[in-house]
Amino acid sequence: MSEGLSRRSFLKIASAAGAAAAIPGCEPAGRQIIPYVVPDENMIPGVPSFYATTCTECGAGCGVVARVREGRVIKLEGNPKDPIGQGALCARGQASLQGLYNPDRLAHPFVRGDDGRLRRISWDVATRALIGRLSTAAKAGKDRVAYLARPQGPTLDKIAGLWLSAWNSSKAVFHEPLANSVARQAAQDCFGRGDAPVYHLDQAEALISFGADFIETWESPIELARQYAAFRTPKERRGKLTIGRAAYVGPRMNLTAAKCDDWVGVKPGHEAAIAMSVLYVLVRQGWISPNSGFDIATLKSFVDGYDPDAVSQQTGVPAETIVRLGQMFGQAEGAVALAGTEDKETHVAAYVLNAVTGNLGKTVAFLAGSPPSPLSPQADLDGLIAAMNQKQIEVLVIAGSNPIYAMSPAAKFNDALRQVPFVVWCGLVPDETADKAHLLLPIHHPLEAWRDSAPRAGVSGLGQPVMQPVFESRDLGDVILDSARAAGADSKTVPWQTMADAVNAGFQQLQKQLGDKNKPEDFFAQALRDGGVFADAKAADVKFNPAVFQNKPKPPGAGPDLALAVYPHIFLYDGRGADKPWLQEIPEPVDQIVWDSWAEIHPDTAKALGIAANEMIELQTDQGTVAVSALVSEHVRSGVIAMPLGQGHTSYGRYAKGRGANAFAVLAPGARSAAVKVHATGRKSALVSPLYSEDMMGRNIVEAMSIEDLARGVAPESETVPGPYEMYAPFKYPTHKWGMTIDVNACTGCSACVAACYAENNLAVIGKEGCADGRIMSWMRIERFTPPKEQADKAPLMYITPMLCQQCEHAPCEPVCPVFAAYHTEEGINGQNYNRCVGTRYCENNCPYKVRRFNWYKPEWPAPLHLQLNPDVTVRGAGVMEKCTFCIQRIVSVEIDAKTGDRKLRDSEIVPACAQACPTRAISFGDMNDQQSEMMRRRKDNQLRTYRVFNAEFNTLPAITYLREIYHEKGRA
């Protein structure tokens, strides 16, 4: 499947075999057709090939299927065979394409001269320089060479270790700035095992998250969002229609909090006290599972001092709230507590909560045979920095890690790095660390390289190169292996010639472990097709270690008057996403800010401090000061300033450099919060947001109903038109009428659909200035609104909905087009003919949903970003209106396939990009003429929940039917 790929010449493929009319871009189509000399049997020009591989953007390890056209990958989608992602892929995963095609990627090896300038060199010269330095260092003594990287799969990490020992060293440090290693430490204390558990949120009835933002970034967001949607789906429990009850405890209302029943705003560091207090309620009320084997007296003494009243005084959280959380947790059949804070106490308390209610092995399970943590202990990193400072390190190789940006100033990594005479940086887009390095080596993007992954027991992901390299880069594994051989490593110590061999060998070993009887080639070929080997993992039998109860957490105290809570940005994460224009341009779902970083301040706090919205404020901690724009918002607790990570790069390519501020610069090592002082500067710096209004102004853009009403079978009152009023003869749809059903209750706002739309439909990225002028080009967006205060009891915490063209039956856009560019297709789509459009923008003005986009600028994709463009979709020029097409190219391609195969279309065969990407399967697409289609059945099965946006106001008859958000009515449960 992929062996042949390596022999292909990328350029030949790119221009191959007369891809007639399929070459996109703004230039006229190529005038030459260059056929293959020898054709590739597995490839038909004009027909995509699919390669399974593994996502490496975060540690979750979701499976990916890469769609490849004419030898270049144009889209990433989730791998349905992978048990973690199950076919979905988040925005970050999809945007890794823009890491591959990033125009600022290092194209060649560079060396830094004495004058500090970079000089382009060949790989031969670079390799010689590296090996020369390495052998001098190795001769000088032991541990003179060091390797600092983020974990990049078991095989590559192992090779790095072998390579180091060939150079007489053992200093390999694997570091992640935002690793959830406290969870592993807490598991060590509680259960004597250093792995993180897996969760089954769908098995629970109640959920409390203590700072674990599992919808945005915590652990495995795709998987947990999917489980959470199942948890919130109305189902019969004990003869009653219910949904799971959930609460989020943390300083900021993020997407996870917004989708819960309760958001308990606390100062950072107070989560543990709340967790202990919830435990107190359970112990006092006797809601301890009799089978859990806990001694009540021990528990009582453990929670002593955490009665809700006392905790309420310290934290400011009302005692009733804590009691309510305790009731909810203790009385549920199946409950789960999650912890995502930086302190161990919260994690321990959450494990205890799960254990005492008998949920270990049910909603929380440790798996037998978990792979060891790929991360090094903190002491290793401290040791490395100390060794650097003592000038013991002569060569430091940094791969895939950006310590200069992502380490606290207190770690003094910058100073330590200056003591290292030769720093080798291996990576993609040169970042802050590359700016200090002496030798810069361009390495393959994971989509160009062999990789494996072991995210959890039973899951062995396999990553294969899906295309030829874009730049003059090399596989990091191959660079390391070559260098190890130069050190005299023989076939015994390093038995593999290439990274491909090493990965293959790993899978042969796995085959032996699994006792698979197939030929090794067949086993590996099957793993390549499936994207890995997926086996069931059994839950391990774990015993709680009562010694934990000896270390009672200290009461938190009131905490600082003003606290800074730093959180990973849903798209930029710890900063690694900042070089990808999609991730910069897609609005952060809660605050709806693009291309910037910001500091959220509660209106009360802002008033007390005299801070105005959009004012530049200086945040000063004991580590340093950052200046950032203030966002006055009620999505943060008063007395807390919340700030996302990810921006503030001084390097890292054109899309990242010089935007916002870096929150790592004000944090202590390992911390995500600090006491902070705020200075208002009086300067204004406007944050850019495509959101016009915080509330819906009385209109029902997003509708919700309570589970109580749903159980009683009462639909909320909504304005209904007497019947569709027709002015003209109605349209007839003899074949199909495409429609969509969107379950708002399942939508988490994660914006994977938005990223998928950008990738599939060649949407232009417009930049911050364009966005400020309201010219963002997204065909699909996540809208969010806050319910008015007086309705808060009868509303979800936040209304979140995907908004895209509603493909109206009575479309306001169509009759106003003077040139018939906006028109109604035979299959019920509001089509837009780019070649006919003259740009009057009447349609946009007349659209009540504001989902049409006008090209104010000629869209640009700096090379090689243009290689990502989908050849099946026209690249629109300036002056043209564009909009959601229900992915017409996908519809047409399936229709052609059905027609040529002389068969009928199957239900759910056509999947638009947004529906494909959705982790919670909130979007389904199908034929409204077919009453049995999954999409129509979803409407019928949830008749009480259906609504159409603005239909009552405008009689537009949208083809999209939404299903109402479900919430628990407060005070009526």
Next chain:
Amino acid sequence: MNRILIPVALATFVGGLMVLAFSQRPWAPRQDVQQPIPFSHRIHAGVNKIPCQYCHEYARRSQTSGVPPVQRCVGCHGDALFGGLKPVTRPWTDHSQPPFEIRWNRVYTLPDFVRFTHQPHIWAGVACQECHGPVEEMDRIEPVHEINMGFCLDCHQKRGATQDCFVCHH
């Protein structure tokens, strides 16, 4: 006054017409395309009756019909010693030269806003000649029809095929 204005206006008008008449839209089929080797469709498709899709093999499966790989040429025009056919030109019988890539010049081009695909047309039984003309009688390929929207729609109307704009323009 008019004595100056009228000739100027007339000259501008005629000039404009001439620009229109002689200019080529980038997608207009070109009569003057020369190929790098004197390949003859008449000999192959006409005299020797090789089916179109023997060489343009992707037409029934893909958007593009595909230009044959050089390997396909060598299939017949291989080594003369082993019964290879002798072509008019020498490239593949010249033993000093391995098969090379040929840079054909494109005759038919469509604008970027048209998503044409060969596959359904082949399956609907449209003969290649209906759009490309009697290729089997041409030594050098010259377009017979200008492939514009009117041309497409004429046929779509006659055959009762879709006339929905969106199917091709998206």
